[in-house]
Amino acid sequence: MVIEEKAKYLGWVLQLGRVEFERALQWQHGLVKLRKEGLVRDTLILVEHPPVITVGKDGHPENFEALDCEPYFIERGGDVTYHGPGQLVAYFIFNLSRRGRDIHAFMSNIQDGIIRTLEQIGIKARKDEEHTGVWVDKKKIASVGVAVRNWISFHGAAVNLNTDLSDFKRISPCGLDADVMTSAKALVGHQIDMAEFGRQLIEAYTDVFETAFYPVRLDEIAEDIESQAGGNVI
Amino acid sequence: MALDVLVPQMGESVLEGTILEWKVKVGEPVKLNQVLVELMTDKVNVEIPAEIEGILTHQFAKEGEVVPVGTRIAVIDDGKGPATKAEAAPKKAAPEAPAQPAAAPPTPKPRAEIKATAEMGKGKMSPKVRMMIREYSVDPLTVTPTGKEGRVTVDDVMRAVEERSQAAGFTPGPIPAPPAPMVAVPSAPPAEKAPAPEKAREPLVKVEIPVFEPLPAAQRETRTPLAGIRKMISDHMVKSVHTSPHVTTFEDIDFTELVKYREEIKNSFVTNYGAKITYMPFIIKAACLALKEFPKINASMTEKEIIFKNYYNIGVAVAREEGLIVPVIKNADKKTIVELAVELNSIGERARTNQLMPDDVSGGTFSITNAGMFGAASSTPIINQPQVAILGVHAIIKKPWVVKGEIVIRDISNFGLSFDHRLIDGHIAVQFLHRIHEYLADPRLLLMQLR
Numbered sequence: 228m229v230i231e232e233k234a235k236y237l238g239w240v241l242q243l244g245r246v247e248f249e250r251a252l253q254w255q256h257g258l259v260k261l262r263k264e265g266l267v268r269d270t271l272i273l274v275e276h277p278p279v280i281t282v283g284k285d286g287h288p289e290n291f292e293a294l295d296c297e298p299y300f301i302e303r304g305g306d307v308t309y310h311g312p313g314q315l316v317a318y319f320i321f322n323l324s325r326r327g328r329d330i331h332a333f334m335s336n337i338q339d340g341i342i343r344t345l346e347q348i349g350i351k352a353r354k355d356e357e358h359t360g361v362w363v364d365k366k367k368i369a370s371v372g373v374a375v376r377n378w379i380s381f382h383g384a385a386v387n388l389n390t391d392l393s394d395f396k397r398i399s400p401c402g403l404d405a406d407v408m409t410s411a412k413a414l415v416g417h418q419i420d421m422a423e424f425g426r427q428l429i430e431a432y433t434d435v436f437e438t439a440f441y442p443v444r445l446d447e448i449a450e451d452i453e454s455q456a457g458g459n460v461i
Numbered sequence: 462m463a464l465d466v467l468v469p470q471m472g473e474s475v476l477e478g479t480i481l482e483w484k485v486k487v488g489e490p491v492k493l494n495q496v497l498v499e500l501m502t503d504k505v506n507v508e509i510p511a512e513i514e515g516i517l518t519h520q521f522a523k524e525g526e527v528v529p530v531g532t533r534i535a536v537i538d539d540g541k542g543p544a545t546k547a548e549a550a551p552k553k554a555a556p557e558a559p560a561q562p563a564a565a566p567p568t569p570k571p572r573a574e575i576k577a578t579a580e581m582g583k584g585k586m587s588p589k590v591r592m593m594i595r596e597y598s599v600d601p602l603t604v605t606p607t608g609k610e611g612r613v614t615v616d617d618v619m620r621a622v623e624e625r626s627q628a629a630g631f632t633p634g635p636i637p638a639p640p641a642p643m644v645a646v647p648s649a650p651p652a653e654k655a656p657a658p659e660k661a662r663e664p665l666v667k668v669e670i671p672v673f674e675p676l677p678a679a680q681r682e683t684r685t686p687l688a689g690i691r692k693m694i695s696d697h698m699v700k701s702v703h704t705s706p707h708v709t710t711f712e713d714i715d716f717t718e719l720v721k722y723r724e725e726i727k728n729s730f731v732t733n734y735g736a737k738i739t740y741m742p743f744i745i746k747a748a749c750l751a752l753k754e755f756p757k758i759n760a761s762m763t764e765k766e767i768i769f770k771n772y773y774n775i776g777v778a779v780a781r782e783e784g785l786i787v788p789v790i791k792n793a794d795k796k797t798i799v800e801l802a803v804e805l806n807s808i809g810e811r812a813r814t815n816q817l818m819p820d821d822v823s824g825g826t827f828s829i830t831n832a833g834m835f836g837a838a839s840s841t842p843i844i845n846q847p848q849v850a851i852l853g854v855h856a857i858i859k860k861p862w863v864v865k866g867e868i869v870i871r872d873i874s875n876f877g878l879s880f881d882h883r884l885i886d887g888h889i890a891v892q893f894l895h896r897i898h899e900y901l902a903d904p905r906l907l908l909m910q911l912r
Contacts (some may be wrong), residue, residue, distance in 0.1 A: 263494075284481050284499065284506045304504035329472030330505050347724070359504040375507040377494055423728075434870075 234439035236325070238269040240429055241443055248279040248299060248310060251318070254445075255381045257452035258320040262379045267448060269325075271432060271440055272318040272383075273425045278311040280398060283372050290399040303382035305359070305372035306402045313389030313410070315421055317428065321436075324378040334359065334371060336435045337384050341369045343431040344424060345386075350414055360401070361386070366409035370401060386428075388412060388419040464513050466497060466535035468528050471507060477529045478502040485517045491537060498534065515539035586613045594618055599625070615665070690784045701846045705881035709841040709853075712894045715902040716857045716872040719743060722904060734803055741777065742801035743907070744829060744854055747900035749773045749794035750910050752827060755893040759826050761847040762884055776825035776845060777805065779812040780834070786812050787845055789825040829854060839875045849881040850890070852897070 243251065251274050261267040280298040282291060283305035291298055291307040298307065310316055323333060338354050341361045345352045345368065352363045361369035361384075369386040387410035396405040411419045429440050468478055478500035485497050491511040500507045519536040522528050586594070586601075590613050594601055601613075604621040608614040675681070687695065723738060730738040752759040752773055760769045773794040776787040788808045793801065811817050828845040833856035842853040855875045862871035876897065880890045900906050 283504075284501055285504070302506055302508075304501050304506040327472070328470060329475075330507065331472040331474045331503060333472075334503055334505060371504060373505045375505060376496065377508070377510050 234433060235437035236269060236439070238271060238321075238436070238438040238440045239267065239443040240271045240273065240440035241445060242425060243272060243274040243445065245275045245277065245312070248276045248281065251276070251316075252299070252301065254452050255318055255320060259376055259379045259381050261448075261452065262320050262322055263377050267320070268441075269322060269436075269438060270320040270443075271429065272320070273428070274316050274318070275312060275314065275421070276310040276316060278309070278394060280307060280309055282307045284374075287402060290402050294397060301382070302374035302376070303372035304374065305370070306400075307398045308370050308372070308385065308400050309395050309398060310385055311390060311394050313387070313391065313412070313421070315386045315388055315425060315428070316383070317386070317432075318383040319373070319380050321380045322378065323375060323380055326436075328378060330373075330375065333380065334373065336432075337371055337373070338369070340428060340431040340435045341384060341386055343435070344428045345411065347427050348411060348415065348419060348424065350411060358401070358403075363409060363414060365407070367400075367403070367407050368409050368411065368414070386411075386424075388421055388424055462541055463518065463536050463538045464515070465533045466509065466511070466537060468500065468530050468532045468534055469507075469509065470530055471502060471505075475502055475530065477527050478507065480522045480524050480526050480528060480534070481506065482524055483520060484508075485511075487517055487520055490514075490516050497537075500528075511537055513537055513539050590615060590618055619665070690786075694784050697846065698843055701844050704846060705844050705849070706883060707841070707844065707879050708882045708887065708890070709877050709879045710887065710890050710894055711839065711875055711877050712891075712898055713860075713873050714876050714898045715862070716740070716874050717902075719901060719904055720857065720872040730802070734799060736803045736806040738802050739805070740854075740857070741805055741829070741831065742798045743901060743904060744852075744897070745775050745777070745790065745793050745801055746798060746907055747897045748775065748827065748829065748852060750900060750907070751893050751896040753794070754896060755889055757885055757889055758850045758880070758893050760849055760884065761826075762849065762881075767884060770826045772826065774824050774826045776822075776828035776848075777808075778828065778830035779809055781813055781815075783815075786817065786822060787825065787828055787830075788812050788817055788821045789823065791824065828852070831855075833857065833874060839877060841877055842879050844879055844881055849884050850893075851879050852894075853877040853879070 251272070255272070258267055258270055258272075262270070280291060280294060280296065281303075282298045282300050283303045285304060285306050286300065287306060317337075319333075319337065321333070323330070326333065335354070338359075338361050342352045342354070345361070345363075350363060350368070352361050352368060354360075355362050358367070359371050360367050361371070369384055371384045372382055373380055374382050387408065389412045390408075390410045392405075392408055392410055392413065395408045399405060400408055411424075432438065433440055471478070479502070481499040481501045483498050485491050485495070491497060491514065493512070493514050494510045496508040497511050497517065498509050500509060515537040517535060518538045520534065522532070522534045528534055594604070599618055599621050603625065604613050604617050606613040607617055719740060723740065727738050730736070756769050757767075759773060760767055762768065772792060774789050774791050775793040776789045778785055778787045788811070790796070790801065790804055790808070796804070808817075808821065811821070825845065825848060827848055828842075828851045830842045830851060831854050832840045832842075833854055837855050838858060839855055840853050842851045844851050853876065855877070857872045857874040859870050860873040861868050862873065863869075864871075876894060878890055878894045
């Protein structure tokens with residue numbers, strides 16, 4: 228019975244489930260090229276990764292030097308972070324040229340969508356002037372880091388829903404103390420339904436980005452992504 | 462001619478960026494859109510592309526340096542126009558991309574698995590061409606490639622579409638537009654055609670309006686007797702409009718609180734009670750309370766008398782293939798929201814599977830019809846005789862709404878109340894509808910009326 232008001236933009240949403248970081252990274256690269264060519268729409272990707280450490284362009288070696296594994300060095304802004312089971316990761320392949328090329332507003336929108344969705348499960352979260360990300364009191368629940376290539380954005384945000392927080396202790400996330408990280412589960416005391424949260428997040432981003440996100444399946448666009456990314460997708 | 466590379470505008474509140482890394486050194490050639498330099502601002506890494514082809518002749522900022530928006534950070538010389546220092550740059554670094562030897566087609570990257578699907582056709586395809594093949598449902602094997610190195614061009618696909626429609630007997634060859642394309646297809650033909658500018662403006666898809674022969678008389682129309690439930694509905698509608706002077710009053714109902722509440726409970730509700738919770742139980746409850754306050758609306762009439770009903774049986778219209786039916790929730794005022802929800806589920810199911818008993822559809826005192834289920838924003842329902850009013854509820858739509866002088870987004874549904882003006886005066890109907898609004902806008906008020 229509820230009908231969405233007419234959105235300003237049309238987009239796609241790809242819900243991938245659990246996928247390895249590197250593979251999702253290839254898809255992002257493929258989609259960025261396709262988006263530049265105008266062959267795909269603005270695409271929101273929701274995914275969960277097996278445990279992995281990634282380092283952004285602002286990476287300081289002292290924040291991840293104690294690692295026993297090799298982190299991924301990637302294009303996004305920010306320092307080191309951890310992805311793993313129970314964490315919902317959202318990637319944004321958006322053409323910012325069509326959205327006023329306002330990077331600050333874009334980052335702000337990414338965080339607002341998360342804040343709105345957390346509110347629905349009873350968590351009052353906020354942005355922080357100094358430290359990008361989504362915060363609950365003095366703790367950080369979601370990290371944000373984005374790259375922009377030819378004004379096409381990629382990378383995005385990672386929301387800790389049921390994340391095992393002890394995994395952050397292997398690094399200094401975003402150059403901060405590992406204890407600063409929290410999760411929705413830790414805050415509300417029970418497991419969060421990730422699929423339901425993802426659905427609500429899409430709804431929030433529909434409002435925030437004035438974009439109606441149509442679900443697409445990976446196999447529908449896999450060939451094109453693959454041809455741009457130069458590797459096997461499926 | 463030399464072109465300055467500036468730190469781009471990146472939004473009103475972004476005033477500067479930090480140079481992270483130069484991707485091109487001074488004296489090196491750059492291609493169009495090649496990344497020159499990476500800037501960082503606010504956890505965003507922005508790659509600045511070259512806007513022309515040429516040679517990077519200057520860099521004015523070092524890595525790690527903070528540069529304000531609008532600062533000139535580099536110069537690219539395209540080697541054309543007035544002579545500049547670019548002459549000094551190595552001549553070998555041609556601005557063109559290194560050309561492939563024309564005779565020997567480059568060996569494609571080994572991509573074993575994907576080959577089967579992506580390159581099943583006779584030639585290689587760009588993503589754009591592949592997208593067209595999907596949108597027009599063209600068999601790739603029917604496309605004859607004419608592009609360089611055996612590539613399939615956009616024109617090749619269009620030709621295949623045309624040939625297919627000719628084979629199917631559409632002699633004028635109108636090419637149907639692709640079914641609701643999800644992706645905008647750039648309308649310009651590919652680069653091979655570049656020298657013919659007037660050709661470039663031709664639409665990609667030329668639509669001609671087909672002319673069809675009229676159908677033979679026997680097939681033009683189908684007739685069936687007016688009988689059964691359709692006949693009953695037809696008679697009832699005509700009788701109702703003839704009997705009651707209909708007036709419809711409308712009010713936008715603020716559902717914001719209810720939408721929130723329902724979102725919160727809907728999952729656990731199914732788990733607990735095995736039934737979906739819709740807005741209808743709340744609407745029925747609100748209507749019953751309002752009916753008690755305005756007894757004329759829960760009434761019927763003959764030519765001689767008015768019959769006030771002291772029971773509240775609410776008919777809820779259910780759409781079916783065979784036609785509308787209005788099962789009745791008996792004594793709705795005495796039932797809880799949970800009981801109403803469960804009964805609505807079961808009665809709706811029985812209506813759709815034709816298992817309603819005569820008792821299920823008789824004895825109603827007031828009716829509610831939900832056209833919003835199918836997206837209607839507003840409608841004027843016809844009274845279900847011998848009742849004297851019917852409430853039409855509609856889609857809940859997010860709308861700008863003024864609250865305390867500020868515009869906010871609220872979930873709004875337009876309600877239309879059709880009433881029999883013989884019995885019900887306008888001010889009664891308007892107040893009745895407004896009372897329903899009050900209960901639905903603030904569902905806590907329903908608590909006050911709990912027994």
